[in-house]
């Protein structure tokens with residue numbers, strides 16, 4: 001923009017004094033941009049913060065867990081894996097940990113007076129004592145099954161199971177009825193993001209399941225931890241290892257895929273909010289253009305005076321453009337601050353780390369300035385085109 | 396008292412001394428209406444001149460042409476011997492910034508800006524730093540007797556004070572020519588007299604003062620009176636000595 005002999009600081013000062021002369025109007029017209037930028041920054045900030053939390057969770061849980069299940073039979077019931085499955089998998093070189101659960105037909109109740117139909121969706125399963133290691137899980141209260149307790153009527157409850165059975169807190173000596181026998185509750189587990197079905201289970205030891213509930217000792221789901229580099233290689237041989245005769249009856253999956261999918265789902269949700277932010281920005285831009293057009297009409301005599309004082313057309317254009325840019329820039333900065341506060345509030349309540357992507361901050365201000373330039377251009381050109389005499393004649 | 400015929404020959408004869416010269420200037424507004432019908436006028440450096448005539452006679456139109464705010468439909472406006480029609484927007488702007496000072500009936504002060512900063516705007520478009528502009532503006536306000544009102548906004552000043560602020564602004568760049576359009580038109584008699592006295596004083600620096608007015612009494616305060624009626628100069632009178 002050709003601005004005669006006017007320095008940048010003078011141009012900015014002239015623009016700022018024009019805005020400060022009408023403070024309420026300036027604040028209101030910057031508000032639209034501020035809201036739009038706040039929406040964009042907070043959406044990006046919140047999603048970055050929650051994604052960071054998901055990624056941290058994924059890092060903690062590891063992506064090197066594989067899950068092996070027997071495929072569905074024609075009847076639709078899930079069959080058991082061969083008894084040899086676990087020892088065979090254990091022989092694969094890169095495998096670090098093998099654990100398993102076996103679904104049982106028994107149900108668990110808080111006491112023996114509950115009607116048999118009210119299972120609450122709780123599944124009773126036999127579990128290996130190293131299950132927590134394999135699933136990177138932990139106990140909320142009490143302890144898991146041990147080499148000693150797996151032989152006795154002792155049960156460990158999943159997080160959801162504990163709620164459904166009414167155990168707000170675990171008290172030593174609590175009992176659960178499984179298949180007509182009282183089981184001592186050893187503890188309650190934390191939720192298991194890698195195996196959500198464990199949350200809805202009550203786990204007892206394999207030996208106890210075989211002794212008391214007639215289980216055959218075969219697993220329905222085997223969990224396999226491998227060295228991180230060999231996950232895919234192990235995954236591709238698992239089916240053949242478990243059931244060489246019918247490898248396609250074996251389902252192999254990677255539970256961390258579900259978590260990764262949640263990170264991606266977040267993106268889709270974000271685009272909706274970003275779209276709303278874009279609409280707010282558009283409205284803000286139109287608002288600034290509107291205010292600038294009115295301003296040019298109202299300030300004709302000021303324009304005429306400035307031309308009489310020696311302002312070139314370029315000076316006038318720069319003045320109104322700088323007003324629009326300052327409005328939008330102030331709106332942008334206010335929006336970024338507001339967006340960061342919203343993100344901070346969100347991550348404080350969720351207990352996640354605060355992550356405000358620099359690209360959202362820089363992008364927010366850049367978008368605001370670009371909008372200001374676009375919104376201010378037409379009014380600025382109109383102001384510059386005004387003939388000095390016409391501008392001075394209006395009273 | 397002498398009456399000078401305003402014809403091109405007379406104007407050319409004094410061209411070496413004339414700071415402002417109009418040669419057969421006509422102005423037609425869309426309509427079309429011709430409001431100036433061939434004005435010839437030569438103004439000498441340091442003159443105090445009034446252009447006087449009834450409302451609608453074309454005085455403001457003339458001031459706009461002399462101030463390079465508008466261009467004649469035909470004819471020429473020469474300032475310091477330069478035909479302004481040959482200049483670009485930038486060159487004209489530089490001319491207005493350095494050579495011309497304007498005073499208007501409506502003052503045209505910026506509302507949200509203190510008196511001293513309003514005056515400082517007189518050098519805004521001349522490439523002078525803010526600190527220097529403010530220092531000169533404070534001195535300029537002192538000179539028009541408003542040294543004690545530097546930081547007042549225009550809304551807190553009387554009409555006469557506002558016009559003195561506007562005069563200080565017009566003078567800040569030390570222009571060769573001051574053009575005033577009905578400078579006393581919005582003022583009471585006493586303030587008007589003060590403003591006129593101020594404009595007369597300028598002349599001691601050699602500044603050329605051109606005052607436009609419909610009021611013969613105001614015109615009488617100047618040394619030379621050019622009377623205009625319906626776009627034609629009807630008389631041009633100089634009172635020697637002033």
Ligand SMILES: Nc1ncnc2c1ncn2[C@@H]1O[C@H](COP(=O)(O)OP(=O)(O)O)[C@@H](O)[C@H]1O
Pocket residue numbers: 424425428430448449450451452453454455456457
């Ligand atoms: N921009 C314009 N368009 C059309 N007519 C105009 C314009 N400016 C002034 N006029 C007309 O020209 C005539 C002279 O106006 P002006 O120069 O303002 O006279 P004065 O200042 O002597 O009162 C008036 O009749 C006015 O209506």
Ligand SMILES: [Mg+2]
Pocket residue numbers: 454455456
């Ligand atoms: Mg007039």
